[in-house]
Amino acid sequence: MTSKYKQIVEDIRDQIASGQLATSDKLPSIRQLSKQYACNTDTVQKALMELRHLHLIYPIAKSGYYVLETPEKKIELPLPESDIANLAYEDFKLCLNESLIGRESYLFNYYHQQEGLEELLHEVQKLLIASDVYSKIDQLVITTGTQQALYILSQMTFPNGRAEILLEEPTYPRMIELVKHLKLPYQTIKRDWEGINLKKLEQLFQSGNIKWFYTMPRLHNPLGHSYSSSEKKAIVSLAQRYDVYLIEDDYLVDFDSKHQAPLHYFDTSQHVIYIKSFSAAIFPGLRLATVVLPPLLLKDFLAHKQVMDYDTNLILQKALALYIKNGMFSKNVASLKRQFLANQAQNQKILNANHFQLPYQLLNQQVIVKLPQTLLTKPFTKQLEGMDRLVANQLSHRANLDVIRLKDKKELHHFLTLLESMTPSPLNAKDFAD
C-alpha cells in the first residue's frame, strides 16, 4: 500500500504534469491537505519538502506553497541534427552551475572591465594561438556574439577617415540586415567558388572610399569556399597598401580540418580585425565571441561597447572560462569535427552513387549546390520551397547566382529525387551556364 506521504507527492506531481495545477498556482494549505489525506501535518510537510526538492513547488513565507513550473508545458524544440551528439549542453550546464555556486564572488567583487573577464581572456588567448592568431591579451575583447562586434565596428570612425563598407556578394545574411537596417553606405564585390577578382578588389581599395572589407576567408557562409594562402596574402597586402581595414569573420575556425592560417596571421601592419564566435562550437544561444583589435582601434571600440552593455554577461563568461580551462571545449570540438567529417563522407558517397554533376561544396553536414539556369524554372523552384535558396544572401542580384543549401541527408535525398524525376535530366554538366 502506498504511504500517505508518497500519495500526496504523486498526486500533486500528477496535477502539475496534467496542467490541473499551473505555474504560480497556490497549493491547498497544510491543514487542508492533512484533512484531505487524513494524515497529520508532519506527513504533509514531508511531502511538500520532497516536492520542493524536485523543484516543482516553492514556498512564500506566511503565504503557502506555489507551483514553480508546469514541466509538460515546456516547448520541446527539436535539436538540429548536427547538435544531437553535441556534448556542449550537458557539460556547459555543469560549468554554469559551478559559476553560480561556490564561485559567485566574482559577481560582486568585479571591477567592470569591458574587455571581458580576465580569466576568460587568458583562456581565449590560448585557443587563438592554437589557430595561428597571435595577439596580446590587451587586444582581446569579449562581445555578445559576432553580432555585437559587427554592430560596434559599423558605428566607429576609422583612422583612415573613410565611410564605405565593402561586402562580398553573397555574404552573411545578418551583415546584410545590418547595412540595410542602419542604412550604411556599402559596395559589393562578387565572390564565388573561384574566389574574388583581386584586380577588382584593388580598384575598389584604391578608390579611397573603403573603410573596411568584411570577409569570411574560411568556409564562407553561404558558399563554403575558403581563400588560398596566396589569396589571403594578396588581400592583406592590398589592405596595407591602400590603408583599408579587414574584418575577418572566422566563425568556423574550429571545424577546418585543413587548419589553414587566417588573414590575421599574414597581417604585419595591424589592419586585420579578427572575430571568433563561440556559437558554432558550443551553441548559438551562448552569445559570446571574441574580437582581436589593432591597438589603434581598441579605445574607441571599448567606448562604444561601454555605452551598449557595460559588461558582457559575467556568468556566461565565467562558465565559458571554466569550460575551456577544464578541456570540455576541446573535447566537444573534437567530437563535432568527427561527426562533421563522417557526415561529409556519407554525403560524398550519396553524391557519387547518384553520379552527381552539378557544382557543389560539402560544408560540415550541409551540401551547397549551385543551380544551373535550366533548373531555375517555376515548377522546379516551387518544389524547392522550404529549402534554403541562398539567393537571399545577396545584396544585389547582379551576381546572378543561385545556390541551394541542403542542410541534412533528408534534404539531399529529396533534392536528388526531384532531379531524377525530371526529363530530360538536368544533371548534364554542359547545361550549367555560369
Ligand SMILES: Cc1ncc(COP(=O)(O)O)c(C=O)c1O
Ligand atoms: C558568417 C557567420 N558569422 C558569425 C556567426 C555567429 O554569429 P554570433 O557569434 O553572433 O552567434 C555565424 C553563425 O551562423 C555566421 O554564419
